[in-house]
Amino acid sequence: MRVIITKDYEDMSKWAANYVAQRIIDFKPTADRKFVLGCPTGSSPLGLYKQLIRIHKSGKLSFEHVVTFNMDEYVNLPEAHPESYHSFMWTNFFNHIDIKKENVHILNGNAPDLRAECENYERMIEEAGGIELFMGGIGPDGHIAFNEPGSSLSSKTRIKTLTTNTIQANCRFFNNDMNLVPKQALTVGVGTVMAAREVLIVCNGPQKSLALHHTIDEGVNHMWTASAMQLHPHGNIVCDESACVDLKLSTYQYFKDKQQLEGIVDEYLNKFE
Numbered sequence: 001m002r003v004i005i006t007k008d009y010e011d012m013s014k015w016a017a018n019y020v021a022q023r024i025i026d027f028k029p030t031a032d033r034k035f036v037l038g039c040p041t042g043s044s045p046l047g048l049y050k051q052l053i054r055i056h057k058s059g060k061l062s063f064e065h066v067v068t069f070n071m072d073e074y075v076n077l078p079e080a081h082p083e084s085y086h087s088f089m090w091t092n093f094f095n096h097i098d099i100k101k102e103n104v105h106i107l108n109g110n111a112p113d114l115r116a117e118c119e120n121y122e123r124m125i126e127e128a129g130g131i132e133l134f135m136g137g138i139g140p141d142g143h144i145a146f147n148e149p150g151s152s153l154s155s156k157t158r159i160k161t162l163t164t165n166t167i168q169a170n171c172r173f174f175n176n177d178m179n180l181v182p183k184q185a186l187t188v189g190v191g192t193v194m195a196a197r198e199v200l201i202v203c204n205g206p207q208k209s210l211a212l213h214h215t216i217d218e219g220v221n222h223m224w225t226a227s228a229m230q231l232h233p234h235g236n237i238v239c240d241e242s243a244c245v246d247l248k249l250s251t252y253q254y255f256k257d258k259q260q261l262e263g264i265v266d267e268y269l270n271k272f273e
């Protein structure tokens with residue numbers, strides 16, 4: 001696993017966006033060979049999306065031949081609700097780039113048959129050739145997508161009941177009223193994320209430091225589902241300094257030394273200026 005430690009949220013977002021943009025450009029996507037990108041929601045990737053939009057607007061990056069699959073969506077929340085992940089993605093990303101509507105995939109939490117919806121989603125990912133790069137965030141309890149503590153680490157797309165912790169964490173988007181937060185969601189599984197050819201997780205702020213500690217310092221554990229990343233052959237975690245406060249000093253120092261030697265932080269921060 002590669003861990004990139006940046007000074008703050010701004011640099012984390014910039015580094016991650018520049019990395020993703022370079023991956024798409026190097027892939028040289030065409031109509032017959034599209035780049036398949038996995039997309040998260042939440043406050044963590046907002047800066048990453050802003051930076052990708054900036055690079056697109058500068059004329060250096062096109063999403064014309066990019067296909068996206070989102071990680072998750074609430075169950076029974078109308079698609080047009082401002083806090084649905086459909087609304088989030090169009091407002092914060094898709095409306096500002098040249099992606100084709102038919103290339104966007106987001107789970108339908110209002111589908112009449114939710115199980116069939118999930119099975120079909122996995123089928124569509126497969127038909128698209130699998131996910132080339134899955135971007136993601138981490139919940140404060142170490143969850144990835146909506147794979148709450150205790151989720152199977154080989155799970156595929158399915159319905160999940162949200163934990164009280166997650167409902168509490170997400171009620172800031174619903175007038176701070178826990179009763180307004182949907183109690184279930186459709187989510188890709190840990191196994192779905194792990195099947196991507198590459199994964200890039202962004203993680204910022206001291207409220208994520210314990211999750212980062214369990215994801216990197218400790219062993220693979222279904223109670224901290226992001227720790228499954230340790231088994232991925234091409235996993236990246238991009239974090240800011242403040243998310244590192246609970247990391248073991250030896251872990252922190254190892255990754256800092258490594259990135260210094262490789263010069264990889266500056267290399268990507270200075271792209272697309």
Ligand code: GLP
Pocket residue numbers: 040041042043044045071072136137138139140143144145146166
């Ligand atoms: C939700 C999403 C996750 C996201 C997490 C953290 O639970 N399903 O995909 O990573 O929130 O969100 P934030 O980035 O706002 O802290």
